[in-house]
Amino acid sequence: MNKKSIIIATVFAFALSLTAFVGVGISSDGPEDITLKTAEGKKPSIFPHKAHQKMEGMECATCHHGKDADGKQAPYSGDSKDTQKCVSCHNKDDMANLKLNTFKLAGHAQCKECHKAKKAAGNKNAPTKCTGCHPKKKQ
Ligand code: HEC
Ligand code: HEC
Ligand code: HEC
Ligand code: HEC
Numbered sequence: 001m002n003k004k005s006i007i008i009a010t011v012f013a014f015a016l017s018l019t020a021f022v023g024v025g026i027s028s029d030g031p032e033d034i035t036l037k038t039a040e041g042k043k044p045s046i047f048p049h050k051a052h053q054k055m056e057g058m059e060c061a062t063c064h065h066g067k068d069a070d071g072k073q074a075p076y077s078g079d080s081k082d083t084q085k086c087v088s089c090h091n092k093d094d095m096a097n098l099k100l101n102t103f104k105l106a107g108h109a110q111c112k113e114c115h116k117a118k119k120a121a122g123n124k125n126a127p128t129k130c131t132g133c134h135p136k137k138k139q
Contacts, residue, residue: 060078061076
C-alpha cells in the first residue's frame with residue numbers, strides 16, 4: 001500500500017468504529033458513580049449507578065423510561081433517548097403532574113420508595129435516612 005491508501009484505509013476504519021459505537025443509538029451503561037443534584041445543588045445525593053445495575057432483579061427499565069406522544073410514561077425502549085437526565089422530563093415546564101415535576105420529587109418517588117420497600121423486606125443496606133443519600137457536607 002502507498003502512503004495515500006494507508007491514510008484512506010485508516011480514516012475509513014476510524015469512521016467505521018465510530019458508527020459501531022454511536023451510530024445505532026444503543027445506550028451505554030452510563031457512569032459508574034453519579035452525584036445527583038438540582039441546578040440549585042442544595043442537597044447533592046450519591047448514587048452508585050453500576051452497583052444498582054448489578055443488583056438482583058434490577059433492570060435498566062426499573063429506573064429508566066420514556067414518554068409517549070400523549071405525555072404519558074412509556075416503557076424503556078433500550079434507546080438512549082430513554083436514559084436522558086430525569087430533569088429533561090421531570091421539570092415544571094414539561095410535566096403537568098405536580099407530584100413529579102422536579103428532580104427532588106422524581107428522585108424521592110423512585111429512590112426512597114424502593115429503599116423503603118427493601119427495608120420492609122429486610123434489607124438493611126438500602127438507606128432510607130436523609131444522610132444515606134445526602135451525605136453531610138464536610139465542615
Ligand atoms: C436504580 C436505578 C437505575 C438503574 C437500574 C439504571 N439506571 Fe441509569 N441512571 C439512573 C439515574 C438516576 C441516572 C442519572 C440521571 C440524571 O442525571 O438525571 C442514570 C444515568 C444513566 C445514564 C447517563 C445519562 C446522562 O445523560 O447523563 C445512562 C447512559 C444510563 N443511566 C444507562 C443505564 C442503563 C443502560 C442501565 C441498565 C443496564 C441503567 N442505566 C440502569 C438510574 C438507574
Ligand atoms: C422521556 C421523559 C422522561 C424521563 C427522561 C424520565 N421520566 Fe419519569 N416519568 C415520565 C412520565 C411522562 C411519567 C408519568 C407522569 C405521570 O403519570 O403524571 C413519569 C413517571 C415517573 C415516576 C412515577 C411512576 C413510576 O414509575 O413510579 C417516577 C418515580 C419517575 N418518573 C422517576 C424518574 C426518574 C428518577 C428519572 C431519571 C432516572 C426519570 N423518571 C426519567 C417521563 C420521564
Ligand atoms: C428498585 C430499587 C432501588 C432503586 C430505584 C434505588 N435503589 Fe439504592 N439501593 C437499593 C438496594 C436494594 C440497596 C442495598 C444494596 C445492598 O444490599 O447492598 C441500595 C443501596 C443504595 C445506597 C447505599 C450504597 C452503599 O454502598 O451503601 C445508596 C447511596 C443508594 N442506594 C442510593 C440510591 C439513589 C440516590 C437512588 C435513586 C437515584 C436509588 N438508590 C434507587 C435499591 C434501589
Ligand atoms: C434514597 C435516596 C434519598 C433519600 C433517603 C433522601 N433523598 Fe432527598 N433527594 C434524593 C435525590 C435523588 C434528589 C434529587 C437530586 C438531588 O438534588 O440530590 C433529592 C433531592 C432533595 C432535595 C432538593 C435539593 C435541591 O437542590 O433542590 C432536598 C431538599 C432533599 N432531597 C431533602 C431530603 C431530606 C430532608 C431527606 C430525609 C427526610 C431526603 N432528602 C432523603 C434522594 C434521596
